[in-house]
Amino acid sequence: MSPSPTQSYEDKEKNPVVPDKLEASPDDVIINRFSFMGPVLSKLFASGVEARGVERVPEDQREKKNMWNNLLMWWSVNTVLTTLPIGVLGQEFFTLTLPHTIATIFCFAALGAVATSFIATLGPQTGLRTMIITRYSSGYVGCTIYSVLNILTQLGFSVVAVILGGQTLASINPGTLPLVAGVVIVGIGSLIPCFIGIDIIWSTTTSATRGWSLFIVMLFLLGLGGHAGFDINAQKEFEDKGKALSSDILSFGGIVFGSVAGWAPVAADYNCRLPANTPPIKIFALTFFGLFIPITFVEIVGAALMTITKPEYTDAFENGGTGRLLGQVLSPWKGGGKFILFLLAFSVIANNVPNTYSAALSIQSLGRPFAKIPRFFWTLVIFVAYTVAGGAGREHFSEILSNFLAILSYWTAFFIVIVAEEHFIFRRPGGRLGGYNLDDWDTPSRLPYGIAGILAGCFGVAGAVVGMAEVWYVGPIGVKAGAEFGADLGFELAAAFAGITYPVFRWLEIHYTGR
Template sequence: MAYGEKVVKVEPGGIEPVAAQDKHGRPIQLFWTWTSPNLEFATIFLGVLAVSAFGLSFWQAAAALTLGNLLGSIAHGFLSARGPVHGVPQMVLGRVAFGYWGNLLPASLMSIMAGAGWFAVNSVSGAFALNSLTGLPVLLCLVLIVAVQILIAFFGHNLVQAFERYVFPVLAVVFLVTAIFIFARSALSGIGGAGGLGGFLLTASAAFGYTAGWNPYAADYTRYLPAGTSRRAVGWFAGSGLFLATTVLMLVGAASVTVGGNASSNPATTFTNNLPPWLAALTLLAIALGAVAANVLNVYSAALAFLTLGINLPLAWRRAVVAACFGAIGFVLAWLGLSDAGHAYESFLLVIAYWIGPWLGVVLVDMHVRRGQVIDSALTDTRHRNWAGPVAMLAGMLISIGLFSNQSLYTGPIPQAVPWIGDITFLVGFVIAAGIYAVWPKTPVRAG
């Protein structure tokens, strides 16, 4: 069914390569595609945690946050650049490195992360913002936020891209004014600083987990671009949009802690307590819109990852139906998580990095090893096996989590013995997986 540039039309099919007649768009659209979903409270809250929970001063937090975001954004640019050529989602591209069936490992984790975890986290922040703005019950606000998210994701790629484009100027202007106001009132060197190297590594790890958390989505939003689109332009706009939004808002969050003010059980209210009433109202509206901007990507990409598992749904709108199902599951999880959003968010960010680090190590090494090769046949060939991928990823996860994890639920022996090391699980997992995959024999892609 023809789809093309139609916005108010349900995107047909699932994860098949985009047909030539449906290809459209320009690289610059990726800037707001990746800026808009990160102009939201979850981004701000990580900056808050860097000072209030991880014990850093503002300037220490700024360095750690910038480092983590930069690493995740660079990787995002490289991955995004592959979409126009192959015309398939990011998880389908992963079949080259992991094999058709070995790819079930990252695709399953991606489905859970995006469709359940991130969807729930962002829905909670949007619901809290709408509750602070309107006074409506939090549960009703959650229902409204989730309903809008599911509707946009149900229609698919073109409506998602259009929403990100038109919400971008609203979010950018509101958060720019908010940032100026907060920085003008903050005491950037007046709080924190006792976190040491451990707090720095913990913050950098969480920032990387947040930003690299978008890496498994990368090609999902570039696959509709014409095949001849400049790879450099695609990578630049995708990576810079992601880096700018995450870094600026995380620094705003870190600075907001130094302003002080009255705390509230509602994190969004705490953040806006020190703003003038008119700006507080606009900021709360922007937080709610930003949550929707983030979650339409989450539920859309979760549906694509789920279909990558090889589950055959004989439906013309199979992606749309799966997206609606993930939205319903995410709503339930968000409802259950309303009472302890802060602690759950902190733990979730770090857990994300635990699997994405090893996955990213495998994918980036595979891209380097196979550069210039024709890989398209491996994207649909059920006979393609490449056990180097899942073996390297599992080894990276098990070793890094078992030895280096620094969580309230489990702390590995190395941070127990050396507390100042903080949490470097993502880095260790990346290095181990990349190293194993680099030396492990890899299966060539079959011809044809």
């Protein structure tokens, strides 16, 4: 008996079915599609290169993995150099004191971790990549829009990673390695595991040794910084008061939220091969702590380093950014310090690997013509794009980071809300739709039209526009909520506007279209 096209994942779990024949492997499908390259592709796949792209992973092709790998993966990709500068921004751009910076990091990182952890639970339940899941709320067209946004998001993260990694490599022996060469080196290091695929990504990012070794390196930075002298009141005379202070906290909070919730659009990509009966609460908890603990800790280390007031440290930051500051912090250890700087520079590869891998999947999610081209080819395209962009923007790291993360938080906020409301209101057992028709993931005629998701997304954009506070634009609500430069309420209003309108639009869409 073949699976019913309307059978939800809850039904399949209770009454599993046995298909008439096994689904053709992704390897065979791609080899047949590109028969003229068959021998080359066969050798690639035989050597371990992953063939599967955005295709759904059927229940009989799932793998049982150690659940703790979920925590280790997120721990590994966030206990890295890339996370440090986010904490630095609290003092660099918003003149917050260390206590206010730490409090903001804790609150907004927790919010972002909750959102991302929820998205992660959908991977085992559906067997789908994150962007494909959006087809069940926003239709084929809506999925295409989200995929474009996610491609830009992952490219932005990648640009930040390669610039910072290159910056740090160049600071090991100033004057010997051009910054652009450092950017290229880090980019190539990120490409290799993504080209091969998910198995090597799991093996490299779930290494407990790697995750803990970088955590210890962060402790070294904290200890050496403390030896140089943290001054908890270093920013006190510069910190704003009253309404201006709340503006700074909200604006910095949006950046912190974006640094954590930025993983939400890819969170299900790394769980879709887990068994469908994997307890969602376990996925949620392990993802939450795998994100929250390392991100808050590393960002706080970055914030603490900004309180060192010795001239050689402040000069290092002003002249070479975070990379040069780290070089100064590690300078008392001489050769040992340079070795640690080398480890930190290459740690960004672990952070950049999920960006590259998921960006390639998002290109495939744009539609069937893109999905027909093998995933590994798109990783090459992504690599070229972010390496070129990183080389071009290498002198403007802090500006790229602050503006990118703030804007990132806007669209991820309404994306998360729309997917969550579809899941808990309309797809819940006993809801209007009663589950996901998982066999329809690539059949536009059986998916929602997406009118509700697209309209709610437009309202989310409107909320972001009226609430945002950037250097180049401050929305009318952002102006009133803050002082001189406004307060960034972009992601909060984006989530609120989409959250209020989506259930209404979706109810109407189901009522009049039946899907």
